Every structure is written in C-alpha cells, then in structure tokens.
Amino acid sequence: MMVVTAGIAALACLFLSTTEGSGRLFETNCGTIKDSSMGPKIENGRNANKFSNPWMVAVFVDNVYKCGGTLINSRFVLTASHCIDMNYMKVRLGEHNMNNTECECVGSICTPRAIDIDVDKKIMHRDYDVNTNDIALLRMKNEVTFTDKIRPICLLDKYPEEPIAHFKITGWGKNGMGETQPILQEATVEIYERKRCERKLSMDHLDVSRICAGDTGKFSSDSCEGDSGGPLFAYVNEIGRTVQLGVISKGIKSCSGLGSYTNVTHFMDWILDAVENYKV
Numbered sequence: 404m405m406v407v408t409a410g411i412a413a414l415a416c417l418f419l420s421t422t423e424g425s426g427r428l429f430e431t432n433c434g435t436i437k438d439s440s441m442g443p444k445i446e447n448g449r450n451a452n453k454f455s456n457p458w459m460v461a462v463f464v465d466n467v468y469k470c471g472g473t474l475i476n477s478r479f480v481l482t483a484s485h486c487i488d489m490n491y492m493k494v495r496l497g498e499h500n501m502n503n504t505e506c507e508c509v510g511s512i513c514t515p516r517a518i519d520i521d522v523d524k525k526i527m528h529r530d531y532d533v534n535t536n537d538i539a540l541l542r543m544k545n546e547v548t549f550t551d552k553i554r555p556i557c558l559l560d561k562y563p564e565e566p567i568a569h570f571k572i573t574g575w576g577k578n579g580m581g582e583t584q585p586i587l588q589e590a591t592v593e594i595y596e597r598k599r600c601e602r603k604l605s606m607d608h609l610d611v612s613r614i615c616a617g618d619t620g621k622f623s624s625d626s627c628e629g630d631s632g633g634p635l636f637a638y639v640n641e642i643g644r645t646v647q648l649g650v651i652s653k654g655i656k657s658c659s660g661l662g663s664y665t666n667v668t669h670f671m672d673w674i675l676d677a678v679e680n681y682k683v
Contacts, residue, residue, distance in 0.1 A: 427560045429674075430476045432549065434458075434557035434644030451589040453499050456573050458556035458647075459587060461495040462541070462632060463519075464488040468501070471574045471633030473647055474555045477546040479678055480522075481558075482632035483650050483665065484531040484539040492522040494541060497552035501575060501585040518553075520545055526677050528670075534606050537652040538665045539632075540677050556634060557646045560671045563639045569593055570616060570637045572651060572662075574630030592616045592635070595661065603661045604653060612669045614649045617661035635664045 428434075437454040460472035460480045470486035472494060480494050497517040506515055524542035531537060547553055573589045593616060600606060600615035609615065616635060635649030649664030667674075 428642070428644070429558035429560075429671075430555045433475075433555045434646060435554065436645070437551040449589060451499070451573055451587040454551055456587060456589070457497070457550075457552050457554035458645075459498065459573055459633070461498045461501070461575060462486055463493045463495065465490050466493070468575065470631045471576070471651065472541065473634045474547070474553065475558055475647075475674075476555055476678070477549070478543055478682065480541040480543065481634075481647070481650065481667070481674070482539050482541060483537045483652055484527045485533070485537055485652070486632040487525050487527050487539050487541075492525065492541065493519050494522060494543060495519050496547055497550070498575075499552075499587050518547070520547065524681050526681060528673065534653070534663075535612065536665075536670075538650055538667075538670050538673070540674065540681075542681055556636060557639075557642075557644045558671065558674065559639075559646055559648075559668055562648070562668050563637075563641065563646065565639065565641050567594075567637045567639070570635050570648070572616075572630070572633065572635055574633040574651065576630035576633075590618070592618050592662075600661050600663045604663055606653070606663065609663065612666050613652075614664040614666050615661060616649070616664055 436457060458474045460474055461468055462470040462472045462482055469488070470482055472480040472482035474496060475481050495517050503516060521544040522541045523544040526540040526542070528536040528538050569591050570593065571589055571591055573587055575584055575587055577583055595615045595617065597609040597613060597615045601609055614635065630651050633651045634647040635651065636645055636647045639646045647667055649667055651662065652665050653663045
C-alpha cells in the first residue's frame with residue numbers, strides 16, 4: 404500500500420476556479436458530454452445513453468472485468484481500494500456494451516469502439532480497511548486523448564452548496580438476480596443519514612468520509628457486485644458540470660436498498676497529493 408504526503412498548498416494550480424462558493428474543479432473540460440441530456444449492475448437500473456458517461460472506466464484483473472472506475476484526468480483513474488489486485492490490471496475507456504467487440508467505421512476508416520490501457524501504478528490509501536478509506540487511484544501506462552466517448556468527470560475540493568435531491572450511479576455489475584449486465588447501467592438514488600447505513604450494513608460509526616445513499620422505494624435501485632469503484636455523481640447547476648461525489652464501496656448483499664460510498668470531497672487532499680507524486 405502507498406500513501407503520499409506532499410504539501411497541498413503547492414498543488415493549488417491543479418484546480419480551476421469556478422463560481423463563488425462552489426469550490427474548485429480538478430480538471431479542464433471535465434463533466435461535459437456530447438449530448439446535453441444525462442441519458443435516460445445497478446439493480447433496477449436502465450441502459451445508459453451511449454455518450455452520457457464518457458468518464459466511466461471498466462477495471463480488469465488478469466483480463467477479467469472486476470470493478471468500475473472514473474477517469475479524472477488524462478493519466479489517472481479513481482476507484483475503490485478493495486478493487487486493487489496484486490496481479491496484472493488494465494482499464495478500458497470508452498466502453499458501453501461489453502458484448503460489442505466490433506470496430507466503429509466511418510467510410511473506410513475503422514477504430515476500436517473502446518481502448519485498453521495497462522495500469523503501471525496502483526495507489527491505495529495506506530489506512531484502508533474493509534469499512535474505511537476505501538479509495539484508490541490507478542495510473543495508466545499512457546496518457547489518453549479526450550474524445551466524445553472518453554472524458555474526465557469533475558471533482559470538487561468541497562461539497563456543492565446547492566441542494567441536490569437525486570444522484571446517479573453507473574456500472575456493469577450484476578443485478579440482484581446475479582445476472583451480468585453487459586450494457587452500462589444507470590440508476591437514481593438519494594442521500595440518507597449515515598445512521599441508516601450503519602443499521603442496514605452492520606457497520607460501525609460512519610463519519611464524514613462516507614456517504615449513505617440508496618432507494619428504499621418499491622423497486623429499489625442500488626449498486627451491486629461488480630459496480631464497486633464506480634461513481635456516485637450529480638449534475639451541479641451552479642457550475643454546469645457533472646461532479647463525482649462518491650465512490651461505490653459497500654452495499655447490501657441483495658443489491659436492493661442502501662449503499663455506503665466513499666466521500667470524494669473528503670479525500671481531495673489525498674487525491675491531489677497522489678496525482679502530483681506519481682504523475683511521472
């Protein structure tokens with residue numbers, strides 16, 4: 404496991420100023436998509452729009468899909484620490500349908516529908532355990548060029564001030580029936596008091612480093628096996644961008660109800676340090 408400790412003040416240049424009160428963004432041109440709509444496993448989810456989540460990353464161990472992740476700049480992927488493996492890892496960018504292996508052609512020019520890049524550095528939080536500090540970064544061997552299908556999500560150094568009623572989660576994980584979901588799934592959840600997750604997930608005291616979210620309606624939406632490492636995110640009107648606020652971490656085995664998410668803004672200092680220290 405690795406952790407970094409460089410001074411945060413020297414890294415302020417990595418952020419872009421946003422509107423007053425909304426904090427600072429981590430990456431230029433983050434959180435935007437080709438289509439202006441957000442798109443229409445994730446239990447009780449629906450197929451995501453092809454271009455609605457260009458920051459989604461599929462994380463593989465020994466060429467087998469294991470977790471989700473998010474692109475945060477041209478070199479780094481944000482995921483959960485429990486997704487890290489000592490064996491060979493790679494990430495896939497621009498993915499939508501895992502079953503579609505064909506190239507996309509325009510006239511006589513054909514390009515791969517998605518790209519795979521080896522992981523050359525795995526950065527886990529040094530204090531990670533099963534219930535705390537479940538956050539990690541994967542450094543790609545090569546920098547990626549942004550396109551309509553490959554683009555970073557926004558990170559903010561503080562939680563948005565505007566009230567956000569609903570959040571989205573995305574992933575290729577299994578549903579509650581244990582069925583794999585080859586097409587990227589998207590679902591809507593809302594934030595609950597952390598005490599509710601403590602009771603439902605049999606977890607000890609959850610502090611501000613965790614977010615409790617889910618859907619307790621008749622057809623509950625939730626993250627499931629294989630969704631770990633993916634994002635909890637929302638469109639923030641005050642900056643006009645999509646912002647990641649959580650990392651899918653732990654949920655109920657039935658995949659219906661509530662889940663515990665790592666609070667991304669709480670770990671922004673750690674993310675900044677890691678990116679700066681391992682950028683080369």
